[in-house]
Amino acid sequence: MRARDIMSKNVVSVLPTTPVTDAAATLAYRGFTALPVVNEADELIGIVTEADLIRNRFPDDPSAAPGTTVGDVMTSPVVGVSHDADVTMIARAMLTAQRRSMPIVDGSTLVGVVTRGDIVRALARTDAEIAADVRRHLQVLGGPSRWSVQVSNGEVVVTDRFQEASDRAVVQVLAEAVPGVIRATITATPEPANTH
Numbered sequence: 001m002r003a004r005d006i007m008s009k010n011v012v013s014v015l016p017t018t019p020v021t022d023a024a025a026t027l028a029y030r031g032f033t034a035l036p037v038v039n040e041a042d043e044l045i046g047i048v049t050e051a052d053l054i055r056n057r058f059p060d061d062p063s064a065a066p067g068t069t070v071g072d073v074m075t076s077p078v079v080g081v082s083h084d085a086d087v088t089m090i091a092r093a094m095l096t097a098q099r100r101s102m103p104i105v106d107g108s109t110l111v112g113v114v115t116r117g118d119i120v121r122a123l124a125r126t127d128a129e130i131a132a133d134v135r136r137h138l139q140v141l142g143g144p145s146r147w148s149v150q151v152s153n154g155e156v157v158v159t160d161r162f163q164e165a166s167d168r169a170v171v172q173v174l175a176e177a178v179p180g181v182i183r184a185t186i187t188a189t190p191e192p193a194n195t196h
Contacts, residue, residue, distance in 0.1 A: 004111075
């Protein structure tokens, strides 16, 4: 499962020139914990979090003047993760950095956001739902009789009833694109032993 398979694509972002009060209002209204900050070309240049806004309003140094724009208070540089990144890697990075969301980029262009909620929704899918979705994706390659699909705790094993190794790389990509798939293994039915 890749970032592009579960990310929210309609991303609310702000410019560095956005007033801090507008960013705070957007976070409060939307229920977000962070907003990606982009330049005029939609390139990710930072992130502004609830903590950044609180720290700005209640600084350690009471004599410091609070910032007025997102550019004054944002965290930058910020690491965006490729839309091709494996969700396992994203989940580990979010847990390590104690972040609730991760900006997703294609090159340097912001294309989405993955939140903890997006990951939990993918994990909440039942094995039966995942198996049905994998089977639907594989129908384009040899029809439903070619592939046997077994799912246990999000781990998928697809068995090829033919001996066509060339299709298995495609099957791996198709299976791993299904939300909820943790890992996909592609195997082949052993050829019957020659009894002559």
